[in-house]
Amino acid sequence: MTDRLLVIHGPNLNLLGIREPDIYGRTTLAELDRQITGHGAGRGFDVRCRQSNHEGVIIDELHQANGGSDAVIINPGGFTHSSIAIRDAIAAITPPVIEVHLSNISAREEFRRTSITAPVCAGMISGFGWAGYLLAIDAARRLLDGAA
Amino acid sequence: MTDRLLVIHGPNLNLLGIREPDIYGRTTLAELDRQITGHGAGRGFDVRCRQSNHEGVIIDELHQANGGSDAVIINPGGFTHSSIAIRDAIAAITPPVIEVHLSNISAREEFRRTSITAPVCAGMISGFGWAGYLLAIDAARRLLDGAA
Amino acid sequence: MTDRLLVIHGPNLNLLGIREPDIYGRTTLAELDRQITGHGAGRGFDVRCRQSNHEGVIIDELHQANGGSDAVIINPGGFTHSSIAIRDAIAAITPPVIEVHLSNISAREEFRRTSITAPVCAGMISGFGWAGYLLAIDAARRLLDGAA
């Protein structure tokens, strides 16, 4: 039996592979989602991927995950550092949420080093490029199995 | 003759009664809206209630209240602490706007203690749970009657 | 059977109606206390009003309210922003305390925007002039009735 995993990509991640490849790499979002879906299947997950530049859409998605998903992986992009509303949505739902960042946010501009959303997530993984999503899937597997 | 009252619930309030009931209580948004509508009718208001997780939708609602409503009650949720755009929308319209918070925001986390929107509202009520909305209706009544 | 309600007016409120009427209105403290007493009677309260410019007197009053009153409404005036001792007194007593401000303190000078006392109150109402006291009486009624 598989678990349901929701993966949310925040604003500007639709430009992945195009925008600032020195920081974010050359993989496009479509390729990344294929990798995520495949890796997730291997870990017993039925994965659904979703990208939006709209804060409200991301909040709606998180609400629907309450009952609709067993775990959530989110890269909130620029909203990481400013959105109390997304933080509240994460805190309001039952499935565990794991925060992922492609780049090592500790090593970037001052205003990108603090995450408003991370304190209400289960954990955070940053700096490993797209592989961070795969590690997050493994972490989600362990959390659901009670093995961490 | 009745006045028109718009009540705006900000992000995550659709989860009312479900999310963190220790802080926000067990009343659902539908029940709350029934209470608000009834109490408003008793104070001579034709009440319209609206919830959205989208900042832009809330701004659009506020703009339409300019001419379309005689008073506004708003609980901006997480946007209270970050949205200059909602603040500007409140400042730009004619009907008086009253800010309500279910919990006593002075007693919560540091980042929830400052309201960016309150300085352009007529007044603020916080800490009385859903009863705060009913008190706000009474306050709106007095403001429109010139009795405060 | 009536409940006992203590209303405390802090420093300079004896000048109400005289001092800066653009901010605080033209109602005198005596007129306000008559309104409060009447409105309270209609809500089942036996109201006692007290004004003092002395921090220590206000603390003594709060202590005596422990057992001597069923609810307290306080406008701490200038002490709102500096008195840890009044905060401690509020926190030390059993009856619920509601903080009221005539003006919308969020819209005033920087040093008036933070309340040291509000975090230990049940809730706060600001910006509705003397009507704020009447709203606070209604709020007290609901708190005692367990209806909020």
Place this chain on the structure above:
Amino acid sequence: MTDRLLVIHGPNLNLLGIREPDIYGRTTLAELDRQITGHGAGRGFDVRCRQSNHEGVIIDELHQANGGSDAVIINPGGFTHSSIAIRDAIAAITPPVIEVHLSNISAREEFRRTSITAPVCAGMISGFGWAGYLLAIDAARRLLDGAA
């Protein structure tokens, strides 16, 4: 041959000419857009104007300008001071972006004096009312001609 110019008006600018005319003037957005389009035509630009109160819509527009426009003029309104996501969108696209403000933001409230988006724009013009857009068109002309 003409270049394509996208002009983005952020939140609340649909109220131009109505809202706080002492600060923002009495020209409506429709009148302003006619002026902009005419002035742009005289400088060799095919102008498209767009207003939105939705952060996500603005980000989408910026993404589409990547390939769809040769230059962008943006007045991010209240998002100027809080939206890292719009900043990221500006940084992610190729055409030069010029930031315009109707009022002199240096002379307003503290929280309006810092622009989060300006550091990734080509330049900034503030304080000249609607004429600032016309100056920005001239600046865009020079940038595309390599004459600045």
Place this chain on the structure above:
Amino acid sequence: MTDRLLVIHGPNLNLLGIREPDIYGRTTLAELDRQITGHGAGRGFDVRCRQSNHEGVIIDELHQANGGSDAVIINPGGFTHSSIAIRDAIAAITPPVIEVHLSNISAREEFRRTSITAPVCAGMISGFGWAGYLLAIDAARRLLDGAA
């Protein structure tokens, strides 16, 4: 009939074209002043250009512009961020003053991002290299014609 325009270049701008050309470009001050004078003539201005590394000399120039000039363009250089005395001089005189910066100061070191002088200017233009002066002349024209 022509108006009189004073253009003030602050400290180190005499090194223009020599110092850090990656930031400030390769045009020398003499060449820039020729461009400014020509462009100004085309807009109905009799232009006088002045450079000084001395704060006191710049203040004296501003005082003499009171009656001696119809508009002023100033690039205060390093004094932008520290000179309250120049700010006071700008505030004390009648003709409108426009602040210009060659580089986009929002994108530079922290201590260069705040302008002490801009709040008392009519407006500010930054980031367009020497073309910023020409845009400022157009802005001055509009201000004097009451067309902005």
Place this chain on the structure above:
Amino acid sequence: MTDRLLVIHGPNLNLLGIREPDIYGRTTLAELDRQITGHGAGRGFDVRCRQSNHEGVIIDELHQANGGSDAVIINPGGFTHSSIAIRDAIAAITPPVIEVHLSNISAREEFRRTSITAPVCAGMISGFGWAGYLLAIDAARRLLDGAA
């Protein structure tokens, strides 16, 4: 036998009576200097008045007062808040220095409320318009007579 008193007016004070009369009054510097000289004569002072917009000139004057004057009155204008070099010059000389401000600097913009120079002066007088200079002369008299 008379004592020698140096009175230094800092930047922009040459505009006295012209600039912002609501804040600084309508007396011109020449009239003020006549009043100062007359009042000083009545207190046994041979007064020399000096105005400069140049920081270096003010420092030179202070140095020459070392031996050349028995007391100094200074209104450092905008340099009050930024000039460590003037502070050092005051600290380096023997005659007592009294700081005067026309307006009550405590009641003005944030950046005008702190004086860098006052800590090394004998005392400070602010808020009494040009009369502040006459009070400072009396204070200087008392300091030299050892009567304060």
Place this chain on the structure above:
Amino acid sequence: MTDRLLVIHGPNLNLLGIREPDIYGRTTLAELDRQITGHGAGRGFDVRCRQSNHEGVIIDELHQANGGSDAVIINPGGFTHSSIAIRDAIAAITPPVIEVHLSNISAREEFRRTSITAPVCAGMISGFGWAGYLLAIDAARRLLDGAA
């Protein structure tokens, strides 16, 4: 005909001449009050001096000065830096209030350099020991005569 002048000495000033004479001098409060009364008489003032260590008493005195005095001189002592309630009392009354400090507060500990009360006073005099009170009497004379 004489004017009525109230002089208020704040907390610990009853120890004058005893406490830290290096900072505050060796004159006792009784001697100082004799000097103040005599100097005031010579300037046409009927002087009443009052000392209290109680914040509330000082507020009461200020309220009674509203109608009971023509001018007030106050040395708020340690309350200078913390009492918003005294500030409000000063702002609430009609007669002009002048703030005096024996020592030059700009030159003392960090927490003594900012005065909360000075912004609502007519002016401030600090650093001249007890002579500061005499200068303040002269300033009050000029304020009442409209000669400043």
Place this chain on the structure above:
Amino acid sequence: MTDRLLVIHGPNLNLLGIREPDIYGRTTLAELDRQITGHGAGRGFDVRCRQSNHEGVIIDELHQANGGSDAVIINPGGFTHSSIAIRDAIAAITPPVIEVHLSNISAREEFRRTSITAPVCAGMISGFGWAGYLLAIDAARRLLDGAA
């Protein structure tokens, strides 16, 4: 021969044993004063205990201790963090003053961690409940005996 010891309990300490017993313990003030008096007698002290919620009363007590007591123990309660006037009173008197806190103030809310009064005391003891007063008596004994 016995020495005279004054023990001052600040605001809200009259509620000891009643208020927040988890933090402050269940001993009442009367019981505590008996313990203090007894322990003091055993160390050669004639003890006088005094509690007040009034800042001015505490200052008056400290002044009278100048000559009237040989040592002072003070728990300034909420005034610890805000009263410069009490600090000045402590600094102004001759007998050594020891500060005591029932709870470990380093481990409480941010605003309770800094003591304004401690820098002018001989020493501080915090975190040992009512036993802290007994330790302070021993410390006072050593200070008077010159044995510390």
Place this chain on the structure above:
Amino acid sequence: MTDRLLVIHGPNLNLLGIREPDIYGRTTLAELDRQITGHGAGRGFDVRCRQSNHEGVIIDELHQANGGSDAVIINPGGFTHSSIAIRDAIAAITPPVIEVHLSNISAREEFRRTSITAPVCAGMISGFGWAGYLLAIDAARRLLDGAA
């Protein structure tokens, strides 16, 4: 062929399983090291584990990893937030370093939320208990394989 992996546990981690098990879990360091070694072997790593409470020892270990190891996993414990010397050591060596924290440091005390060492690491994983080390081993595998 295997790669060499060094795992460094910082101060107090020798108490793992004993100290605050609610935060850090009940697994002892010896058990954790067995798990790490086993999981590493499965990923082609020859693992060496080392714990020290000495900053200098950790620096020496990092230096020896330069040439002696192919990758490093470090949990700097309390040094995370204060040790510039460890940061320098990480920056000075060639093998990639991955930072791991058992708890989600974003959700803990203020002073634990900022990592001084993370900016010079390849990436960071926090909040997954001891499983975080296993995820870090997978991340190291990908980094060495060039697959991230």
Place this chain on the structure above:
Amino acid sequence: MTDRLLVIHGPNLNLLGIREPDIYGRTTLAELDRQITGHGAGRGFDVRCRQSNHEGVIIDELHQANGGSDAVIINPGGFTHSSIAIRDAIAAITPPVIEVHLSNISAREEFRRTSITAPVCAGMISGFGWAGYLLAIDAARRLLDGAA
């Protein structure tokens, strides 16, 4: 039956009696340890004293006190203000820890006024010279006897 008490002296305390005797007194560490041991014996303690300049050694000692001692007195010296690792060690062990400082740290340089270690200690004693250790022994006695 005696309890075991560990006394830890932090860095530079081996210089006691030699270094800055005006602040720290003339008693050497050997003499102090004899006093401590004697006083402890009188209170039923078997005392072991330990001094180290090594942060790691102090952490090791604290770890060994877990089971090896019944109470700990620590003067962390310069580590008081910077060592999170020592704080973690104190928090990790069972016996109560009392912090002692020879001088009154509230009255010293800014950076010495905050203790990072005190919040996890039972209490703190500062300002009584070497007698502070003896008071701490008495406090430890009471803590173990449950008499505080």
Place this chain on the structure above:
Amino acid sequence: MTDRLLVIHGPNLNLLGIREPDIYGRTTLAELDRQITGHGAGRGFDVRCRQSNHEGVIIDELHQANGGSDAVIINPGGFTHSSIAIRDAIAAITPPVIEVHLSNISAREEFRRTSITAPVCAGMISGFGWAGYLLAIDAARRLLDGAA
């Protein structure tokens, strides 16, 4: 063949030997310049010394050193901590500039501890009195010989 060395003394250094000799010593500027010139000759430098209290003059000197000198030694005095304009001038010229301070600026008042100019100098020497200039000459020799 000799190199040309410019030595710039900033504001108030003309008072050397007179002003605060406890901090700056008793050597006059003329004597110091003789020492500098002699020591420089011995190191192959043709030295020119220049003192000014005028920020603009110092900037002019630095500009002329571009081509006119092979190395520069500067003691910017009070400008060290405030002059962005001098910083810009140093950054704009080719010869290496060495900053010297007579006193150890790290050990003085807070506002003297940060140098705005040092980041664009080759290096800094402080705390060795006039000998610091001689050490700076040796350092300049090494820089020009490529031996450092």
Place this chain on the structure above:
Amino acid sequence: MTDRLLVIHGPNLNLLGIREPDIYGRTTLAELDRQITGHGAGRGFDVRCRQSNHEGVIIDELHQANGGSDAVIINPGGFTHSSIAIRDAIAAITPPVIEVHLSNISAREEFRRTSITAPVCAGMISGFGWAGYLLAIDAARRLLDGAA
């Protein structure tokens, strides 16, 4: 007769010549120590060089220098910015200590610009690479000869 000079190299300096040679140069520590020893011999010093990554070892060395050395040169490396304990050790010993930095710390990252140790040293030299040690030897010579 020779004096004894101790040279202390702090953490990571054992990597000299290997680590980040663009900042620290290519000279190894062994080569540097040979240069230092030779140059010192020429100035009458018997030099002993010591490197450690352990804070405690450096403190022990400084203590032993009390009596064991006539002067000390120290490059505290990363401890410069965080070690209060080393600062205390420097302050506690008699021989003069000179601080040296290879790079110009004023021009580096924010957290490297402030030295905690420099205020208690005789002086500081930074930015001249390994030559800074030779200049420090000359400075030490002058300090011991009383010639600075």
